[in-house]
Amino acid sequence: MNEEKVSCKDVMSHICESLSEEMDSPKCVAIKDHLENCEGCKSYFTSVEMTIDLYKKCTETFPDDVHKKLMAFLELNDEK
């Protein structure tokens, strides 16, 4: 068992990188344990993931005329 005690707040404000040394630190091990057993934090992370997914989907289309203007600005419009 782990000696380190973490609260939900600790879990929310700590990032465990996938770098091996950090993942294995007592703090991150304790956070993983907490996450596995805490519905609140699990749902927090799910919601963060959903936020990120939503944001990823918000890509702007790159209109043709914007591209044309770019090439003209760079004086590259004759190349191609």
Next chain:
Amino acid sequence: MNEEQLIASAKNGDRKALAELVKNYGQTVYSFAFKVCRDREKAENMMQETFYSMIKSLHQFDGNSKLSTWLYRIVVNHCLMEARKSSRYTFVEQETDDSLFDEKYIADWSTLPIKNLETKELRNILDSAIDKLQPEYRVVFTLRDVEEYSTEETAKMLELSVPAVKSRLHRARAFLRNEITKAFQE
């Protein structure tokens, strides 16, 4: 030609190769600039400035990083410089950690009617949340969570320390998530 060959040719003054590079990265740079600037016209300007800088300093590109990483660094700098001209963002800075990571926000999102929402409505909620986020935080969130660069890479691109990136990332995530939760609770 692969990218390496394109870069080499462009460095030697081949304008076709240069045009090809610009074409390949136009969409990437534009949508990143839009994510940070939140304005089509500004995003377009930032994109133009970015490629203009790229052309001017391509000879300095040493190939030690990916061209995309190098371009991100340029576009980030342009966007942040632009953002500093208008200082209308203060929201995240004003929030303390205690208010950002308040346990009252541990709402169960599975009960929020996200799936039933029209995409447009959801997009509006997300847009207004992101608009409130300071560009410095938006940049970290976008590089780290959307473009999936590591914390170290993000830190290097932004010339920030790793702990500073982590702190901004956490605050950005919590802020966005809380704003979305609030929009649903209203």
